[in-house]
Amino acid sequence: MSAAIWPITEKFAAEVGDIDLSQPLPAPDLDTIRAAFDTYAVLVFPDQRLSTEQHLDFARHFGPLETTIAKHRADAKLRVDEELADVSNLNEKNEVWSETSRQRMFSLGNRLWHSDSTFKYVPAYASALYARSIPPVGGHTEFVDMRAAYDALPEATKRRINGLVAEHSIFTSRAKLGFTDFSAEERAAMPPAPQAMVRTIPQTGRKCLYLASHAGRVFGLADDEGRELIESLMAHATQRAFVYTHRWRTNDLVIWDNRQTLHRGAAFDDLRWKRDVQRATVKDVANSCEQEGIATPIQAAG
Numbered sequence: 331m332s333a334a335i336w337p338i339t340e341k342f343a344a345e346v347g348d349i350d351l352s353q354p355l356p357a358p359d360l361d362t363i364r365a366a367f368d369t370y371a372v373l374v375f376p377d378q379r380l381s382t383e384q385h386l387d388f389a390r391h392f393g394p395l396e397t398t399i400a401k402h403r404a405d406a407k408l409r410v411d412e413e414l415a416d417v418s419n420l421n422e423k424n425e426v427w428s429e430t431s432r433q434r435m436f437s438l439g440n441r442l443w444h445s446d447s448t449f450k451y452v453p454a455y456a457s458a459l460y461a462r463s464i465p466p467v468g469g470h471t472e473f474v475d476m477r478a479a480y481d482a483l484p485e486a487t488k489r490r491i492n493g494l495v496a497e498h499s500i501f502t503s504r505a506k507l508g509f510t511d512f513s514a515e516e517r518a519a520m521p522p523a524p525q526a527m528v529r530t531i532p533q534t535g536r537k538c539l540y541l542a543s544h545a546g547r548v549f550g551l552a553d554d555e556g557r558e559l560i561e562s563l564m565a566h567a568t569q570r571a572f573v574y575t576h577r578w579r580t581n582d583l584v585i586w587d588n589r590q591t592l593h594r595g596a597a598f599d600d601l602r603w604k605r606d607v608q609r610a611t612v613k614d615v616a617n618s619c620e621q622e623g624i625a626t627p628i629q630a631a632g
């Protein structure tokens with residue numbers, strides 16, 4: 331049976347049925363998935379039973395993968411493969427983390443609206459998050475359709491932000507939560523990155539807002555003016571009309587297009603329930619300014 335696409339919302343999220351991602355993907359199914367991924371920006375694959383390799387292999391259909399930023403710490407103890415971001419609330423012994431653990435303080439940043447890896451010069455294109463265990467209450471993931479958010483902007487705002495570039499840094503989003511416990515190696519490994527505030531998606535020609543909690547400044551604007559602009563655009567984009575909430579079931583695999591979405595994790599009782607979700611992350615093809623043909627205000631950092 332070939333893959334079937336079932337819309338969850340009219341234009342933003344769809345479920346993909348009749349497919350087993352643990353098996354090699356027939357070319358027509360891959361074409362169906364790729365086309366659906368361009369039409370929708372969030373795809374849900376229910377009831378998948380995947381090894382780590384099968385999860386990574388599926389993500390590799392979309393391009394080369396990132397390695398986890400946890401590796402920037404010399405004392406890192408990884409629970410999962412280094413090509414996965416461990417988005418769980420578990421320590422390396424598979425136990426629920428402790429209330430004051432560094433891992434917990436850092437990961438709470440996922441509860442702020444963001445797009446993955448915009449703080450890297452080359453950000454993330456697609457993320458494939460696989461749920462190995464899910465709490466009985468809460469822990470949803472919310473997604474914003476940044477195409478719809480862009481389309482709904484007043485024309486004057488579209489003109490104002492056209493060609494603008496924001497500075498993104500992991501330290502900006504973490505500082506919003508009062509978290510500043512980074513090593514010198516981490517600071518050196520993750521310099522701020524410029525990203526276009528409006529992106530054009532090559533596959534569809536659609537424009538979308540491109541922002542995240544990592545964005546702190548806008549090049550060419552005074553700091554407070556830039557911050558206010560970012561905040562007002564984020565408030566606009568995260569209105570409920572643009573949001574799809576994914577309520578996880580164990581063994582769901584969800585992929586999203588970071589170029590045209592925001593996401594955030596919703597609260598749950600993370601000191602009580604295990605939530606084992608792991609993310610394979612596909613790199614974008616280039617920095618967003620380069621893709622938009624805008625001169626980058628910061629030198630390439632890799």
Ligand code: OGA
Nearest residue numbers: 417440470471594595609
């Ligand atoms: C992620 C992420 C939020 C969540 O995997 O990139 O931000 O709900 N996840 O776990």
Ligand code: MN
Nearest residue numbers: 440444445446
């Ligand atoms: Mn994320």
